[in-house]
Amino acid sequence: MSKILIVAEHDGRQLNTATTKCVSCASEIADATIDVLVLTTAGSEVAAQAAAISGVGRVRVIEDPANEHAVAAMQAPQVVALAGEYSHVFGPSTTFGKDLMPRVAALLDVDQISDVMTVIGSHEFERPIYAGNAIVTVTAPADQIVVATVRTASFQAAEQGNAVAPVENAEVEVEIPDHTRFVALHAEASDRPDLQTAARVVSGGRALGSAENFEIIYKLADALGAAVGASRAAVDAGYVPNELQVGQTGKIIAPALYVAVGISGAIQHLTGIKDAGTIVAINKDEEAPIFEVADIGLVADLFQAVPELEKALSSRT
Amino acid sequence: MKKILVGLKRAVDYNIRVRVNSGGTGVETDGVKMSINPFDEIALEEALRLKEAGHAGEVIVVSVGAPEAQQQLRTGLAMGADRAILVTTSDPLSPRIVAKTLLALVNRESIELVIVGKQTIDGDNNQTGQMLAALWDRPQATFASKLEIDGDSLQVTREVDAGLEVLDVDLPAVVTADLRLNEPRYVKLPDIMKAKKKPLEEIALSDLGVAAEAGVKTTKYAPPQSRSKGVMVDDVDGLVSALTDKGLL
Known part of the structure; x- marks a missing residue:
């Protein structure tokens, strides 16, 4: 019997969907109980949101002023304080989980399994390496706590709404270090859907040529009700902020529809989209590797095709 | 003056399309x-x-693994590192063991700043820096895209899912580098010659007092599932019909 603890990701107000994906992953382990740990400040509503996820047995809350921002050095000792009660500790493979979970694993003196994509058994998993060019099967020792991050694009979000798991305050005695201080978070406000969870995504690449030209990507995205993403090249060139990057070192996403515009399709980008339902590629280079993975390909000048597509879509509604 | 330790892993080149044997x-x-x-x-x-900006006295590069990694250490010396340490072992290494190895060197060399890549492009683990910081009981600033040193603390800008986060951390600390932190310099031929004379110490993992005890085991490698072949359309109208046929519009 497995006892699984999932470390919730949230921004103080809203539970991140990545947490529900972790619950789905944990649910695939047979005969398991699933608790969610919410590290937060007093009075947050996040615990109630976590309690509403189907499959969650219990929500445990540690309230501490240190949890105003998710700083791994401060949060890891809190997770470790409860970890001993569990056979597994999971977190999402987002920048939050990637920062925190290895620190937890090291304090427990166990290896960490990154990016779990398939559950084979309670201690056996599949994960991608080499930007997804190989899939390995890994086995964790049966006598140790399994610490892992969950590749969220590989799992459907667990339902949220009907369940009401009990919420309990966990009293822990931990020393929270003061050597690390949160200063600021610079995030661009956007009314568009969130890139990580959107059902539709339109991404632009280097071929857009400038931040101004990227406007046609935003317009097409709006016509589709889609989130906006970008290749690394477009982010490096400064056309869009870093949080829009899709790929091995950016976000790994699984929308129902992914439209890649002016993106050549480096393997590092493709690994971020290989779980998408339908991939559409628009590129003027017919040899571009993106066409090898595209379900629908169009060889065209993006500066003509994209406005034309946007117009065609807008006139339909 | 501060000593900086940098981890250099020997990995399959970025441009190679890797295949399972x-x-x-x-x-x-x-x-x-x-x-x-x-x-x-x-x-x-x-x-x-x-x-070069006067914030550090010495830059030491280290690699852990097979003896061939001395090639990568020589490249690091040619880039400008002062000396290199090769920790040799034939045992399989997890990020946790590498972190323990780095910690042993941090203590031996009285290191004040460790900078490593945020992940390696072979294992894609993204763990070693965080684990070192945990074992060392020091701050970590992962996914760094900007770094400013101010006496005994560092201001680090981090690329996170929500945007850019700024952390202020006391030294000693561990920083993991993201892609946009800088653009590495090219190595010039005279520097390669000079690098041959720089010290490269070889030491066995066991001599550092680190045991490569087994943990998570990799039991199988498989190629990824490939996506089925798609269709090419001639124009935007064709694209709209194809999307409609798939029920996406």
Whole structure:
């Protein structure tokens, strides 16, 4: 019997969907109980949101002023304080989980399994390496706590709404270090859907040529009700902020529809989209590797095709 | 003056399309070009810039693994590192064991700043820096895209899912480098010659008092599932009909 603890990701107000994906992953382990740990400040509503996820047995809350921002050095000792009660500790493979979970694993003196994509058994998993060019099967020792991050694009979000798991305050005695201080978070406000969870995504690449030209990507995205993403090249060139990057070192996403515009399709980008339902590629280079993975390909000048597509879509509604 | 330790992993070159071997026991490495893990190269570049700006006295590069990694250490020396340490072992290494190895060197060398790549492009684990910081009981600033040193603390801008986060951390600390931290310099021929004379120490993992005890085991390698072949459309109208046929509009 497995006892699984999932470390919730949230921004103080809203539970991140990545947490529900972790619950789905944990649910695939047979005969398991699933608790969610919410590290937060007093009075947050996040615990109630976590309690509403189907499959969650219990929500445990540690309230501490240190949890105003998710700083791994401060949060890891809190997770470790409860970890001993569990056979597994999971977190999402987002920048939050990637920062925190290895620190937890090291304090427990166990290896960490990154990016779990398939559950084979309670201690056996599949994960991608080499930007997804190989899939390995890994086995964790049966006598140790399994610490892992969950590749969220590989799992459907667990339902949220009907369940009401009990919420309990966990009293822990931990020393929270003061050597690390949160200063600021610079995030661009956007009314568009969130890139990580959107059902539709339109991404632009280097071929857009400038931040101004990227406007046609935003317009097409709006016509589709889609989130906006970008290749690394477009982010490096400064056309869009870093949080829009899709790929091995950016976000790994699984929308129902992914439209890649002016993106050549480096393997590092493709690994971020290989779980998408339908991939559409628009590129003027017919040899571009993106066409090898595209379900629908169009060889065209993006500066003509994209406005034309946007117009065609807008006139339909 | 501060000493900076930089981890350099020998990994299959960024431009190689990696394939699983026929036995499913690993990936093809015969005749495959090996390089410094690109994120580690960025880590080294940042360390060199800190030294050049007068913030550090010495930059030490370290690699853990097979003896062949001395090629990558020589490249690191040619880029400008002062000396290199090769920790040799034939045992399989997890990020946790590498972190323990780095910690042993941190203590031996009285290191004040460790910079490593945020992940290696072979294992894609993204763990070593965080684990070192945990074992060392020091701050970590992962996914760094900007770094400013201010006496005994560092202001680090981090690329996170929500945007850019700024952390202020006390030294000693561990920083992991993201892609946009800098653009590594090219190595010039005279520097390669000079690098041959720089010290490269070899030490066995066991001599550092680190045991490569087994943990998570990799039991099988398989190629990824490929996506089925798609269709090409001639124009935007064709694209709209194809999307409609799939029920996406």
